Amino acid sequence: MDKLKMHSPDLSQDNIAKIRELFPGCVTEARDETTGAVHLAVDFDQLRQELSDHIVDGPQERYRLDWPGKKNALLLANAPLSKTLLPHREESLNFDETRNLLVSGDNLEALKLLRETFLGEVKAIYIDPPYNTGSDFIYNDDFSETTEGYLIASRQLSEDGSRLVANPESNGRFHSDWLTMMYSRLKLARNLLADDGVIFASISDEESANMKRLLDEVFGEDNFIDTIVVEMSTTSGPKTVNAQQGTIVKNAEFVHVFRKTAAFDKIRHTPLFDGVVSFDTHYTAWMNDDGTLSTLAQKMMEDYKVGADIEKFGFSSRGSFSVNNMDRLLSVSDSAKEFIESNLDRIARIDRPPVSASKQSTEVGCWIAFEADHRTYYLTTLSNGTLQALMPLSLNYRMSDDYKPRFGRTVIRGDLWKGFYQDMGNVAKEGGIAFANGKKPVRLIKQLLKWANNTKDGIVLDFFAGSGTTAHAVMEANADDGQNRKFILVQLDEVPDQKSTAAKEGFATIADLSAERIRRSGKKILEGECHPDWNRDVGFRVLKVDTSNMKDVYYRPDELQQSDLLDMVDNVKEGRTAEDLLFQVLVDWGVDLTLPIRRETVQGKTVFFVDDNALVACFDRGITEDLVKELAGHEPLRVVFRDNGFVSDAVKINVEQIFRQLSPTTDVKSI
Template identity: 45%
Template sequence: MADSHDNEKLKMHSPDLTQGNIEKIRELFPGCVTEAKDNNGKLRLAVDFDQLRQELSDSVVEGPQERYHLNWPGKREALLAANAPITKTLRPCREKSVNFDTTQNLFIEGDNLEALKLLQETYLGKVKMIYIDPPYNTGRDFIYDDDYKISGSEYLELTGQEDELNKKLVSNTESNGRFHSDWISMMYSRLKVARKLLSDDGAIFISIDDNENHNLRSICDEIFGSENFIATIIWHKMDSPKNSAKYLSEDHDYILLYSKNSEIWRPNLLPRSGKMVDRYQNPDNDPRGPWLLGDLAARNFYSKGIYEITTPSGNVIPGPPAGSYWRVSRDKFDELNNDNRIWWGKDGTNRPGVKKFLSEVRNGVIPQTYWHWKEVGSTRNAKQQLSKLMSAESGDQIFVTPKPVKLISRMIEISTNKDESAIVMDFFAGSGTTAQAVGERNLEDGGDRKWILVQLPERAQEGVSIADICRSRINAFEENLIKGDLELKDSEYLGYRSFFIDSSSFKNVFHSPGSVSQKGLFDALDNINVDRSGEDLLFQVLIDSGVDLALPVRADKVGEYNVFYVDENALVACFDSDISESLIEELAKCQPIRAVFRDLSFSSDSQKINVTQLFKQYSPHTEVKVI
């Protein structure tokens, strides 16, 4: 009969479906599952129905607050901001792009919450890594506006943060009663949407300092789930003490690392340094090659780990050192010794150690949580690199707080593989270090990673925005690469498609009875805003359809008409007026997956019907859409 401790107790009841359902809710809404005591006083997972109700509502929901959770003034509004739809679009800007037709990288200029919302359908679950370096909320940072009824500049002027000449008047100082709350709300809504973009094996790295580290950790626990917290990485960023510090020289920043799913995500091993490899020696000329001596004793209790050992010289070792145990049983020890895997020292008198052969260990080392500036760069290194790249003159202050390329490169190395076409996103792009880090990693290991950067056009200097600086930095980096290797010139991994966030290309044609004038009725005949090009319409269609915005686009003339081909036959579109049936027939014969036309492309309802018939005849599987 087996011992009782070898068997689990039989469950004298059917499965606990409630807890199973809670687990499912937790997968969809980690922040809606909290801890609560059951009737027996034991802690169990429970649904925070007020929070869940808010997730499923388009207006602020009031409710009781007596439970374990994170709360602050403005939390419900932040959740509402994360879930609220927006009527915006991404408009392509060829003049600010590089290799527009071939590149697979995206640069978006505008508010990052709006950008994340516009990208969420297309890139849902497709982003392998996110890195962000948000404002640290030191009292001098810009706090993002989440009121979509007015533009960012209008908001800043109305709230007294800018004057009519767009000069900033105030920052988020401690005199603001919601100093921390405003920052948390800003981060909360953006991280809520960003989580949806991460792939199941994806991860997010967030730079932060002591000022908001505790708050950031709390909101990330709620959004990503505390079980998906991986580590707090300490970046030793200062290569010398800051003697002007009021109290202590703050030599480090933090990088919070969360996975989408900790059961799936695993870090890649880092290559061994030359120093690490040099530690492996072969003093006895073992044919298996260099080895490193490992201690045979360990502190963990092991019932079979206490026995005496006789050395080759005849000395008797009565047992392991006090407070420790041999790592292996006597039988295993004898097996290792017979295989010449035990080292007794050159004269055979030493306490035994175990040989660990370089040829048998894992091909790399596990990443650690302490990153020294000598390995990943310092703040001084970052500024020097950027100044050199941008050919800055003495005294020029291009960017105040850039991050070293090596720092972000290490994150990319840990969390992406060269052969998986990974997407790396940074929606606080700053000076564009992430784009350079992706480019350098691809060059180093032959990878094909792509990047998506988002940056608010906040002014940095007279007539120059941070978005301008970011693009200039990427351009300078890639120009230097091309100088060194002309074959890179047409590479699809260089360059970027530049977009800016604007109002929808479609007019707001929803009016209440009696609110539309006769002129307005005629205007409503065409539902497209007059300042929009065919390419503007094309990319709004791609966004609305969830089509990859990095797919190759070819504009062509078919007779007198302008036609767009996306990834050749993935989608064809023509937005010209009064198109002919011969054009429709020709496009149908291409057998695209999708075909898109404008409502005014057709001269009559009968022609619309003919479109359907022609596609049924030549390409029955094509999805035809009219905007």
């Protein structure tokens, strides 16, 4: 039986293999001077020549983003990792049923461990990374070791408690360190996105330009969609004083939007609408059923109830009413509100006609319907003979996406998203968790997902999870529209500042705070009105990045020493459970980490059935041929045993033969 690797793939070697398929003459073997290990390497001079139509003498200048540490970041992103994700049932919610994940640990390592399982499966990524303001923290990635050294260390060393470091502006590598941190993580995240996937990256002006350039490089400039400007504050309070002194105060943050490929454009994206409080006084025309035109003011005066209110509140002048007084009338007259809302398709404004209507004509003072561009236009001719279109008020009278959604007049939103400052007064309390470190409003993420319209039953990833706002937004969105989006959150198990509210409330880590926020917000959502089609999944599996379940001898059997003989008898670390082993197998084999898991006793042994027959695993000792035959009878797609778990070498040798006879499509492995 072949053994599972039990570590993430070496992406550099994978990429070299792809180059070798296209340009075999550009790839050769090289020997590491330190370890003596032989590996594939690229002859870059030869590759440059292969890709050029002229003689290449040396490196050429070109437009690109460069900084100290870029090559190291790429090296670290591609290096394999021999860690695992350990399940923590006691910290999870609905562990056996949920399809959501909360991963605690370094997001660089987590992204590597999630890669095989969710490669090309994530529909949307939202991240709110450190803004690099000079007073926040960034990840302390270590580039001091070679790839081989990193591989060795990453399976033996535990967390050292210093994964975050301050990045003051006085640091000579202030921008470089931030770019290095983000580059490796974005490279890994792109692999997880589906072809029709999208990434949203929140940022402030400190690193907005650099974030845009990073995303250009990782996702390609052609895949840039837009930068959304989000109004997060107003010029009020202390900002007013600064503005009066001539300072241009900050009111906005940014969300850079990139697609994975052009497949994203094939989806119909949902338009978003802002509410407009005041009445648009361009709406003055009234479309009569007989094809003639009147004025809105005239019809309102003719209505018994509305006309009475116009007179009562003093909005009549010489027996007529001006729409310039409409806002004042609507603020005091329920009859006027009802009149407007009941006649949305009759009230219209004058607009430009479509180009396809250029040869149409109507009588002056009349209107006709005209079909063009898959919609109906209404045309009229002015007294000067100019053809115009009538745009009914019903076209922009709908539910808005405002802070307090209401049914009324709206305008379609562009890349300037106003009014989100209204959410900021309550954002600290959203989810029932106080967290001062830059929480984003739930509404912002919900509307990004709503606009993308590509996440139905799909996965939403946030690998800078913070307090868990993205999970909250996903659950609320599901409750609203009945879709069954799933979330994957990754949050470093950093210890909160002891002076913070989080520490005072007893949270040992920010990941613990995220988990509690999901519990509270999920409970509250279920207590409200929920769409009947939603599966009501507000649970999550907690998985924690940890050292491998396997002892070092598992990875380096060629370096076996006399003292390692006992480890060969049992190559699993003490204290690791069968379920721990199962999840490392799922990670290594790329099996969905959210699939249902059933534990059964079969012939006295504990057997795991993942999604019935997606994977069957038994890590007990004393496995007999009869047990192997019974498991083969389930015809699983994959089966895994402990390498030293069989009652005899003969049974171990016969395992593959048994499956070839009873379940020939099963992939058989051991650990």
